[in-house]
Amino acid sequence: xxxxxxxxxxxxxxxxxxxxxxxxxxxxxxxxxxxxxxxxxxxxxxxxxxxxxxxxxxxxxxxxxxxxxxxxxxx
Amino acid sequence: xxxxxxxxxxxxxxxxxxxxxxxxxxxxxxxxxxxxxxxxxxxxxxxxxxxxxxxxxxxxxxxxxxxxxxxxxxxxxxxxxxxxxxxxxxxxxxxxxxxxxxxxxxxxxxxxxxxxxxxxxxxxxxxxxxxxxxxxxxxxxxxxxxxxxxxxxxxxxxxxxxxxxxxxxxxxxxxxxxxxxxxxxxxxxxxxxxxxxxxxxxxxxxxxxxxxxxxxxxxxxxxxxxxxxxxxxxxxxxxxxxxxxxxxxxxxxxxxxxxxxxxxxxxxxxxxxxxxxxxxxxxxxxxxxxxxxxxxxxxxxxxxxxxxxxxxxxxxxxxxxxxxxxxxxxxxxxxxxxxxxxxxxxxxxxxxxxxxxxxxxxxxxxxxxxxxxxxxxxxxxxxxxxxxxxxxxxxxxxxxxxxxxxxxxxxxxxxxxxxxxxxxxxxxxxxxxxxxxxxxxxxxxxxxxxxxxxxxxxxxxxxxxxxxxxxxxxxxxxxxxxxxxxxxxxxxxxxxxxxxxxxxxxxxxxxxxxxxxxxxxxxxxxxxxxxxxxxxxxxxxxxxxxxx
Numbered sequence: 001x002x003x004x005x006x007x008x009x010x011x012x013x014x015x016x017x018x019x020x021x022x023x024x025x026x027x028x029x030x031x032x033x034x035x036x037x038x039x040x041x042x043x044x045x046x047x048x049x050x051x052x053x054x055x056x057x058x059x060x061x062x063x064x065x066x067x068x069x070x071x072x073x074x075x
Numbered sequence: 076x077x078x079x080x081x082x083x084x085x086x087x088x089x090x091x092x093x094x095x096x097x098x099x100x101x102x103x104x105x106x107x108x109x110x111x112x113x114x115x116x117x118x119x120x121x122x123x124x125x126x127x128x129x130x131x132x133x134x135x136x137x138x139x140x141x142x143x144x145x146x147x148x149x150x151x152x153x154x155x156x157x158x159x160x161x162x163x164x165x166x167x168x169x170x171x172x173x174x175x176x177x178x179x180x181x182x183x184x185x186x187x188x189x190x191x192x193x194x195x196x197x198x199x200x201x202x203x204x205x206x207x208x209x210x211x212x213x214x215x216x217x218x219x220x221x222x223x224x225x226x227x228x229x230x231x232x233x234x235x236x237x238x239x240x241x242x243x244x245x246x247x248x249x250x251x252x253x254x255x256x257x258x259x260x261x262x263x264x265x266x267x268x269x270x271x272x273x274x275x276x277x278x279x280x281x282x283x284x285x286x287x288x289x290x291x292x293x294x295x296x297x298x299x300x301x302x303x304x305x306x307x308x309x310x311x312x313x314x315x316x317x318x319x320x321x322x323x324x325x326x327x328x329x330x331x332x333x334x335x336x337x338x339x340x341x342x343x344x345x346x347x348x349x350x351x352x353x354x355x356x357x358x359x360x361x362x363x364x365x366x367x368x369x370x371x372x373x374x375x376x377x378x379x380x381x382x383x384x385x386x387x388x389x390x391x392x393x394x395x396x397x398x399x400x401x402x403x404x405x406x407x408x409x410x411x412x413x414x415x416x417x418x419x420x421x422x423x424x425x426x427x428x429x430x431x432x433x434x435x436x437x438x439x440x441x442x443x444x445x446x447x448x449x450x451x452x453x454x455x456x457x458x459x460x461x462x463x464x465x466x467x468x469x470x471x472x473x474x475x476x477x478x479x480x481x482x483x484x485x486x487x488x489x490x491x492x493x494x495x496x497x498x499x500x501x502x503x504x505x506x507x508x509x510x511x512x513x514x515x516x517x518x519x520x521x522x523x524x525x526x527x528x529x530x531x532x533x534x535x536x537x538x539x540x541x542x543x544x545x546x547x548x549x550x551x552x553x554x555x556x557x558x559x560x561x562x563x564x565x566x567x568x569x570x571x572x573x574x575x576x577x578x579x580x581x582x583x584x585x586x587x588x589x590x591x592x593x594x595x596x597x598x599x600x601x602x603x604x605x606x607x608x609x610x611x612x613x614x615x616x617x618x619x620x621x622x623x
Contacts, residue, residue: 033451033452034458034459037455037456037459038459038462038463040456040459041456041460041463041470042463045469
């Protein structure tokens with residue numbers, strides 16, 4: 001678990017956060033869900049590295065799910 | 076049906092009624108594509124076969140309609156590829172629509188220089204008719220119609236089968252039972268064997284319609300189209316101006332009501348327009364599952380095709396994988412039956428084809444998760460992929476309307492001899508041990524395609540090599556014979572000499588002067604070397620037949 005950068009990597013964190021919230025302004029929850037999904041897909045493709053993505057997905061789910069996280073595909 | 080009349084094959088009184096003491100080398104249960112192909116492949120190896128089928132005709136309805144390149148190549152080896160290609164509809168282009176927009180187009184057209192196209196669409200009944208015709212050319216294949224298996228009793232060296240016919244029951248004893256009686260496999264149930272996997276909570280309507288139209292010969296797949304909101308739809312051409320239409324209905328649909336013309340016609344009108352003229356040939360409402368048996372071999376009973384594994388239809392991985400099962404099994408069974416290989420060679424069928432089944436199941440399950448999202452968020456991601464696909468090329472690779480059948484590369488098979496020469500190409504599509512042989516145009520005494528010279532038995536394919544007549548004769552005389560096919564070079568007497576103009580075979584096989592490939596009877600590579608060495612060839616044949 002070392003591929004994902006968890007130290008601050010954003011030059012202007014407050015600006016990023018403001019833009020993220022603004023991206024959803026005026027949208028319904030359903031529309032926001034689509035925007036978020038597209039954002040995840042765009043960023044995932046930009047990152048590309050499957051180890052980084054797997055770590056990010058595990059970190060995002062950590063502490064949220066009542067069910068344990070699924071096993072990684074080992075085949 | 077307007078375009079097809081099912082033949083009726085006659086019931087004939089089995090010999091078992093008249094006399095006792097019969098023992099059959101092989102009995103095949105099921106005269107579908109897999110059972111018939113098994114009978115033909117074994118018959119080509121001089122093994123007598125009795126095929127039992129509970130019906131007396133071919134498939135009712137079109138069912139499996141997409142036959143992939145590898146299945147066509149296997150059918151070529153079985154002597155019935157040409158009628159399938161002649162009658163079928165070749166296609167390469169697929170289009171995916173999201174709502175009312177084209178978001179993705181793919182072209183399966185392979186590079187030129189292959190005898191067979193990526194796919195041919197043909198109704199299953201036509202394929203079965205050709206297979207029946209081919210099977211009937213062999214005196215030692217007996218097709219027994221209206222012979223329903225009602226009991227199976229396996230023992231150490233064979234299986235006793237009880238069969239019901241219009242004139243009563245009889246018992247048939249066999250050394251080997253090949254079970255190809257379909258996804259509901261009565262024999263599998265009689266033996267109480269495991270059948271595990273995942274069933275999908277969704278229903279689909281398939282309708283075959285006869286329609287004269289100028290629609291292109293392409294696979295069109297819609298997600299959430301205006302004519303069928305929130306669900307998917309598929310339109311695909313078959314032979315005889317018959318079109319396959321597939322509508323996703325959802326789990327709550329009433330399967331009996333949805334099959335009626337009162338329900339189907341309005342759906343078709345919405346899709347094809349009010350002016351479209353069509354007749355409904357056949358319709359069915361289906362659910363599907365991704366399942367397989369834990370093992371395909373149970374002593375002297377061997378399972379193949381849908382009886383052993385089922386997948387969703389998106390990807391054409393059902394009949395195509397069943398035909399590959401046959402391709403893998405028949406030569407092994409023949410060698411074991413002739414005493415030329417030990418019984419455990421049959422276990423390699425189980426190992427290789429369960430591996431292939433898992434690959435098909437994985438692909439099929441992924442397609443199904445995309446087509447039938449199981450949660451709100453899964454649906455949101457699916458729609459996000461589709462809405463990105465039009466403008467963002469990366470998202471097109473995520474669109475999954477079915478990953479179409481490609482043959483398994485048996486790279487981990489214990490029958491392979493590992494590469495000893497380090498410089499061979501190993502990337503995608505490379506002819507590594509375990510890969511099915513690539514085709515290429517050649518000039519030679521028996522046809523213009525390389526695959527026509529490979530398979531049946533073991534074949535040594537030599538590139539610009541010098542293999543003298545003594546070595547050719549020695550390989551041919553071996554207990555398990557191996558023929559020699561040379562491209563360029565000096566092939567001794569008894570070898571088949573080929574030539575090629577374009578150099579495609581040399582390129583596809585990463586050949587240098589002297590390179591030789593050993594191919595199994597099912598045309599899979601099992602060893603390759605940069606130089607010919609008769610001892611290594613014999614050792615590799617021994618390994619590929621569990622004789623090492």
